[in-house]
Amino acid sequence: MWSKVYTGFGFWDVYTWIIFFALAAGLVLWLRSMGRSDYKKGTEQDEIFYGSNEVPEDGEDIQVPASSAYWGFVEALQPYYEKLLQIHTGIANDYVGYLVVTTGILAVLVLI
């Protein structure tokens, strides 16, 4: 039960990892404890730094929307994504069409 999983090429041992994570967590907590706790509460020292602008009341104004995430990735692969979105038409005929075409291709491959 406590032994390793052998994959035939290497092995996997979860407990080594858990020990590693425990050590890493200890290190992080130790580093955190080294921080100073004597800052002045209630002054501008514990305020959010927002590019020296006013921090908006509602968080909605400062959040990056999900559609902006990985903008560069999507932009770089624009031709690929255009093709991919062309395939996903959302028309029920096409759904069945892909099923039939795949069946046809596999049938040809198997029967030859």
Place this chain on the structure above:
Amino acid sequence: MKPLSVVVRTICDIFMWFMAVYGAYIIIHGHITPGGGFQGGAVVATLIAFMLVSHGGEKMVSFVRTGMYSAAETTGLLLFICAGFFGIATTFFYNFLAKQGGLFGSTVPLGANSGVLNSSGTIALMNMGVGLEVIGGLSLIIYFMFRGIRLHVETGSEETGHDR
């Protein structure tokens, strides 16, 4: 749908009971003739379609008690599964009534004969269960498809879903 002429309606009033009886016949004789629960149930359920065509939608809607058909559906299904469960002393769905005598357990003589009605054991019970279920189910399908979407008609309002 608008009601049809008085001739059609009268014929319908007389004839639909024959259809009901014929459907019941098919259900009960399911194990010795072609037929059975589904076929007989479908024949009985045409009664609703027949009424819908001849008497018009309003009359049909006022006639049909959906609770009764739902009850028939549930009863039929429970009868079916219980017939399966009662055989579990041997195996699930085992025909524990066959060849035991009594109402369902007559034996069938070999050789050419026209079959014995009481010979089937639990198969007849299951046929009746399925028959009841199909009568209820198909009638409700016809009823609800006629009334459109039940929810809109009954409550008159949109369903809220789980948005708060």
Place this chain on the structure above:
Amino acid sequence: MNWQIHLPALVLAIPLLGAFAAPLAGLGGKHIRNAWFIFISVVTTVLTMLLWQKVAAGGPAVYVLGGQAWNLTLPSGLTWPIRIVLEVDAFGAFMAVVGGIVALAGAFFSLRFMEKFSGLDKFVSLYFLLVTGMLGMELTGDLFNFFVFLEIASVASFGLVAFWRDRPEAVEASFKYMVISTVAAMMVLIAIGFLYGRYNAVNMAAVGQMLHMGYAEKIALVFLVIALAMKCGTVPMHMWTPDAYTEAPAGVTCLLVGVSQAALYGLFRVCFSLYGASLDSVVVPWTIIVMGVLSMFIGVSMAVIQKEIKRLMAYHSVSQIGYILLGLGVGLLALRDPQAMADYGFTAMKGGIYHIINYTVYKGLLFLTAGALYYAAGSRNLNELGGLARVMPQTTFMFVIAAAAIAGLPPFNGFVSKLLIYESTFAVYPILAVMALVTSVLTLASFVKVFQTAFLGPAKAKFAHVTEAPGSMILGMSILTVVIIGLTLFPTWALSHLVEPAAKALVDQAGYIAAVMGGGL
């Protein structure tokens, strides 16, 4: 009499009884119906586990429905079975356990989630019919019976996907799923007809014993493989998956994941046990591998650009199915070569089968957390959500665990199965392993996006009133969380007790046939 011999039938009969008696329980009001819902779900799950235990201890279990004895598969000295035979080997029992767990979690979750809908008696009925269909596909040993359970599961899932009838998208998703699924089911029926016409039998073991490759068998194989691959959402037949998974209620989506695994089970049962050794060309294994790689890549690259949280997760399930197909496809490729089987094939199969349980539990959990978000915040759009980790700490915790598991971060269970798949496919064709790694990276990327936009970030004013999901929903999610953590902490136990017997049973075609046809044949 030992009641345990009836387990294969009881596993199917109890949810069926639950479905049929649900309107009766509904008469007693909300609480009786909910109690019935939970009671039957718990009993079913416990029964699947008992069945798995019995199979693990005693080898493949057969059960003849309606026979004079439970093991009388060949009555009156016949050489082929005539009644409906349930046959459960270690793989089937493993799949049944997986299905039972997600069904239980989905049931707990649905209690509060479905509260605002009407017609809940019908919901409970359909839910149990779906469970019956799923378990039936996994336990049956009969081709036609497999088709019947496939259709039971399909019809129930059409109803459940369209359960929110006033939402146009739900009805649309159900319609599209229905069109493609019915055509595929008819292909399965025609394939069964071909096999029946050749061998006068529909029992899988009997057909598998007699099978010789001819034109009819080849066409039947093509129809079965494509139709079942479609049912589990493989590229290029995956378009229904995001639609249906997104629009179904969250508890049902969790169960639909289990149902897609049942279709996967059917696919591999056909390939390994029905055709098995007579599958003499490499076309079908390579088709499965290619479809798997395509699913992985296209699924995940579509997921990266999605804005709706459940749709994103649904594309991920397409991609995760690809891993399973890749692992088991490599196993199928190595089936006829004992050396290759020992070198990498068996490892790949272990990885694939381990990924089945991992995928099912963490994907089910992800869908449930998405449902909890939707329930609490009232939106599925990632552009609108944000800052919810403050108000929903428990959901966040479970989401993080599931997301880490699906992205294959070490020490979680997803990593172990992916590791097995990478290392074994590397031996066949290194490019496959590279594709799998890239997919894993993109998976992590898209879940970072979900985590960052939905849970992290500043608190939004419009979500100020949002509170943690209710207790029963948390309970449903925590069932799956516990399973994930268990699989994470004890991978060796899971591999040697759950996965290896299943992989061995799948490879062992002769054993599957002998369980029904008798050892002497």
Place this chain on the structure above:
Amino acid sequence: MTGNIPFLVVGVVFFLGLYAVLFERNMIKMAIGITLVEASANLLLIVLGYRFDGSIPVFTLAGEVKQMVLPTPQALTLTAIVIGLATSALLLSLIMMLYRHYGTLDVREIRRLRG
């Protein structure tokens, strides 16, 4: 040769149904196509069980007649018909609801879920 004509009919009906599902824009016509595909599958099963000059497969006729048609495919077909009825009813109900929601029967306009 004439014995093979039913199989030809199966193929023709199957491809007609498939054509309707693939190329028709009207949802009702697609539903009809699906029903045709179901019908062809059922016909295939029945044809497979037919034996030339066979009589009806009834227990009490055992020994009286030389050959019976196979009863199993007929049972299978009945089951498939029941399933087909359930799917058709559900499909038509879904089409009704789609028509209420979208106001059209054209399948090319019912594509809010895409991408």
